[in-house]
Amino acid sequence: MANLLFYTFTFLTLAGAALVVVNKNAVNAAMFLLLSLVGTAGLFVLLDAALLAFVLLLVYAGAVVALFLFIVMLLDTTPGAVKPFKPATIVAAAIGGVLLLVGVVSLHQRAQLPTAVTGAVSPTLKNYAEMLFTTYLLPVQVVGFLLLIAMLGVIVLSKKFADPEDAK
């Protein structure tokens, strides 16, 4: 049963990702990104990280994909003519692809990654909170500050200044 779920979610994730890449229409690409994210959330549940799956769906599917769709529909994104690749690009891409394939296959076949059981921590909400407010307190503060800066940056970027002198 767990294996079946694993393969289903894997299929959703990878098929969604592949369709994001090959789809000509940006709205459809955003929808397949959503599908891929749902598959990833399923994988997170299988990895005992239900809270992360929930946050992933909330932040990505709720906010990020909605923002993407909003911008895609706001801007006129007619697909332009695709230029053919140069021969050098094709050769470089083929070599890169083969090297990547070798890397992935050798990782899958030969990687010796023993599961080192140290202090077993169950992924409960209490444990998350304890880590976020003790070990990772400074990163939490820094990330909060970063969100504030991002918000200010977005306001400055999207504001229309009446006079170019105002922008300085």
Place this chain on the structure above:
Amino acid sequence: MIIGLNHYLLISAVLFALGFLGVLLRKNTLVIYMCLELMLIASTVALVAFSHFNDTLDGNVFVFFILTIAAAEVAVGLAIIVALFRQRHTVQVEELNQLKH
């Protein structure tokens, strides 16, 4: 067959490769952004898998930070794309080459 760490790492690697392929292949800035998000998601899958199979919680906590950074990055990036569109009236990367010459 037992699903182990290697399976999840394989998914992560393939997802990252698909995202990278999209960044190289696509000409639409918005779709390139979606493919960047796919690469971030691939890294989170690897982190959660390592965390699960090593019985720690540090990787999961790290994923929280990645999600936060990704949300901020999308907001700023899309604002930049809108500002760019306002000036140039296109989002195709091959037409956005005024820094080249």
